[in-house]
Amino acid sequence: MAEPNATPPVPTNEGATPAEGGGGGTFLGPAQRFLNAAAHRGDIMLALGVTIILAVLILPMPRWLLDIALAFSITFSVLILMTALFIEKPLEFSAFPTVLLLATMIRLSLNLASTRLILANGHEGTGAAGAVIEAFGGFVMQGNFVIGIIVFGILVIVNFVVITKGSGRIAEVAARFTLDGMPGKQMAIDADLSSGMIDEEEARRRRKEVEDESNFFGSMDGAAKFVRGDAVAGLLITAINVIGGMVIGVAQMDLSWGEAAESYTRLTVGDGLVSQIPALIVSTAAGMVVTKSGLTGATEKALFTQLGSQPRALGMVSALLAALGLLTAMPTTPFLILSIAAGGSAWYLQQAQKRKAEADRIASERERIEAAAAPAEEPIANALKIDYLRLELGYGLLGLINTGTEGQRITDQIKALRRQIAQDMGFIMPSVRIQDNMQLPANTYVIRVKEIEAGRGDLRPNMLLVMDPRGEDLTLPGEQTKEPTFGLPAMWVESTHREEALFRGYTVVDPSTVVTTHLTEVIKDNMPELLSYAETQKIMDEMDKDHQKLVADMVPAQISVGGIQRTLQNLLNERISIRDLPTILEGISEACGYTRNILLITEHVRSRVARQISDTYVDDEGVLSLITLSPMWEQAFSDNLVGNGDDKQLAMPPSQLQEFINQLRDSFERQAMMGEMPVLLTSPANRPYVRSIVERFRPMTPVLSQNEIHPKARIKTVGQI
Numbered sequence: 001m002a003e004p005n006a007t008p009p010v011p012t013n014e015g016a017t018p019a020e021g022g023g024g025g026t027f028l029g030p031a032q033r034f035l036n037a038a039a040h041r042g043d044i045m046l047a048l049g050v051t052i053i054l055a056v057l058i059l060p061m062p063r064w065l066l067d068i069a070l071a072f073s074i075t076f077s078v079l080i081l082m083t084a085l086f087i088e089k090p091l092e093f094s095a096f097p098t099v100l101l102l103a104t105m106i107r108l109s110l111n112l113a114s115t116r117l118i119l120a121n122g123h124e125g126t127g128a129a130g131a132v133i134e135a136f137g138g139f140v141m142q143g144n145f146v147i148g149i150i151v152f153g154i155l156v157i158v159n160f161v162v163i164t165k166g167s168g169r170i171a172e173v174a175a176r177f178t179l180d181g182m183p184g185k186q187m188a189i190d191a192d193l194s195s196g197m198i199d200e201e202e203a204r205r206r207r208k209e210v211e212d213e214s215n216f217f218g219s220m221d222g223a224a225k226f227v228r229g230d231a232v233a234g235l236l237i238t239a240i241n242v243i244g245g246m247v248i249g250v251a252q253m254d255l256s257w258g259e260a261a262e263s264y265t266r267l268t269v270g271d272g273l274v275s276q277i278p279a280l281i282v283s284t285a286a287g288m289v290v291t292k293s294g295l296t297g298a299t300e301k302a303l304f305t306q307l308g309s310q311p312r313a314l315g316m317v318s319a320l321l322a323a324l325g326l327l328t329a330m331p332t333t334p335f336l337i338l339s340i341a342a343g344g345s346a347w348y349l350q351q352a353q354k355r356k357a358e359a360d361r362i363a364s365e366r367e368r369i370e371a372a373a374a375p376a377e378e379p380i381a382n383a384l385k386i387d388y389l390r391l392e393l394g395y396g397l398l399g400l401i402n403t404g405t406e407g408q409r410i411t412d413q414i415k416a417l418r419r420q421i422a423q424d425m426g427f428i429m430p431s432v433r434i435q436d437n438m439q440l441p442a443n444t445y446v447i448r449v450k451e452i453e454a455g456r457g458d459l460r461p462n463m464l465l466v467m468d469p470r471g472e473d474l475t476l477p478g479e480q481t482k483e484p485t486f487g488l489p490a491m492w493v494e495s496t497h498r499e500e501a502l503f504r505g506y507t508v509v510d511p512s513t514v515v516t517t518h519l520t521e522v523i524k525d526n527m528p529e530l531l532s533y534a535e536t537q538k539i540m541d542e543m544d545k546d547h548q549k550l551v552a553d554m555v556p557a558q559i560s561v562g563g564i565q566r567t568l569q570n571l572l573n574e575r576i577s578i579r580d581l582p583t584i585l586e587g588i589s590e591a592c593g594y595t596r597n598i599l600l601i602t603e604h605v606r607s608r609v610a611r612q613i614s615d616t617y618v619d620d621e622g623v624l625s626l627i628t629l630s631p632m633w634e635q636a637f638s639d640n641l642v643g644n645g646d647d648k649q650l651a652m653p654p655s656q657l658q659e660f661i662n663q664l665r666d667s668f669e670r671q672a673m674m675g676e677m678p679v680l681l682t683s684p685a686n687r688p689y690v691r692s693i694v695e696r697f698r699p700m701t702p703v704l705s706q707n708e709i710h711p712k713a714r715i716k717t718v719g720q721i
Helices: 025-040 042-058 063-086 096-124 131-141 145-195 200-252 257-289 299-306 311-327 332-373 380-384 410-425 495-503 511-525 533-541 545-554 561-573 581-591 598-608 610-616 631-639 654-673 687-697
Strands: 389-393 432-436 444-449 452-458 463-467 479-482 489-494 507-509 623-628 641-644 647-650 679-682 703-705 714-720
Touching: 042 096, 063 096, 063 131, 063 257, 063 311, 063 332, 096 200, 096 257, 131 257, 145 200, 145 257, 200 257, 311 332, 389 511, 410 432, 410 511, 444 511, 452 511, 463 495, 463 511, 489 495, 495 507, 507 511, 533 561, 545 581, 561 581, 561 598, 581 598, 598 610, 598 687, 598 703, 623 654, 631 641, 631 654, 647 687, 654 687, 654 714, 679 687, 687 703
Parallel strands: 389 432, 623 679, 623 714, 679 703
Antiparallel strands: 389 444, 444 452, 463 489, 463 507, 479 489, 641 647
16 A cells, blocks of 8 residues: 555656657647747737736735846846847847837836835845845945945946946937938939839838838937936935935834944845846947837837847857856856756757758759759840851860960950051951851861851961962971962961071961951951941040030031941041041031032042041152053043932943953052052042942052142152053
């Protein structure tokens, strides 16, 4: 038979599943349900907490409960400070004014509860108001209540005069400037919305942010008075406790003045320190947060979310509470309990954040994989775009792009080519797109203009191209070939023969230079086609401000941008530089006074740039060699012009035209054998028509009129047709 007072056996849950209560579920289940209910009903928990604070003001509190409440007050203050330290954005702690009010109410209610215990039980000794107050009083006073009063007074001065006053001033000034700046911020948001920089949803979000910021600073301006009033109240309560305690101890409890002073002063100073230290911490937090918030959402959500969103803050609170409970004379139990609770909460929140971050990473990786697996279809409009200039390389020439020293790579040479053409011709060539073409032979390259083939050649990547400028046969060992740009006889030789080739006076070029030279000639041949309407407008817009008035007077009153474009194309077609654009525009403006024919306008512009044209064709001695057109041929061209006014065309019989071509070819070939490179000189009226014939079989032969020979040019007539 069991003894009457024996403890009944405790049933075990071995083998039970969690659903049946195994694994400790019988103990953790109610606590977990309570925490879940508290998390989902934050409004009720907040109302319950405020009710408890109000109840403390009325109902007496036992000593052990006061110890726990005071420890909670310190914990709450440290949590506020740590949260203020760790927040990154102002709106992360928008509930600070409300938190400040609650912290002040908690301290004042505990002040009243401790005052009730001090005045009622102070004659019993230093433990009359609980262990926390006794420990604070003994630890700070060191057995001398005068020291305690002085330390307490210093804390009050620091809190009231320094921190609280500064925080209040910051809040006041911040509120004033925030309210003054609201109209400007609203106007900036409206301007961004009107210009299309933001949409309506973003504008609404920004307006809400400005409104929240204004509300927060307005609230903080008033909430700063809580801290100041709390400091004043703490000072008055301390004075009341000392005076009232002395009166009660001497008059009612028959204590001596020394005994009363020792007991009541120690209790009062301990109570004041317990209240003022949290007040000091909260005042510091107020100074940090006063420029960082604007309330968003419901109050209870802001409180429970924001105070519990920083695991580092809870970890710091846990460490501080453990140090207070273990390393000082504080009561160990309440501080360790709260330390364990704060540390557990910090660990739980940190793990939750890690799980969320890992889940976000996995989701992001999955989205990236799905996006890569199903690439978006390229817009059909991209198929309409063309490359103005394209260089296609066989796979054996891809090394020309990246290999070689600085300045010898084909990409570097193309960059230099663009700058050189801009300086020489006043024309900014389009970017060259370089790409591989597996359909080409390994060592072949193709130059395309507007995706139409304009040049082709074969290279030997690791060899050098050698040519004899005298036209003689090459005697070096190598592979005979034709230079791709001009079709001259050449030879590919090994790089070891470079010095020998240079010693013999040969021209030696590397493969990249061969391509660049070919590209240069292709561009010069196609400059009129590459000078688009947009490019014409661009170079006119980039003229100096001093010349913009000329452009404004011409376009569109005298001529359109398209007419200027066609005039510039005519000049580039004969490789005349358009770099002196102001002079060219002046010539166009003068010609528009008597004609709208682009051909005649071009001829007038050529006469305006006569100095430039003459200088282009002089030899090394500064002499311009001429082959003139005989009066007979001048008359023949004039007689075969048909049409009225400016709209004339050349209608020369084919037999007569062939005779002219033969005589022209013979004359220029004879001069070339003599080392001369003359120009063909005609009358201004016939020059366009003579040029139209010459460019078909000798496109590189310049044709000038008498108006294009500068008066100061040194000329030499070497022949006549």
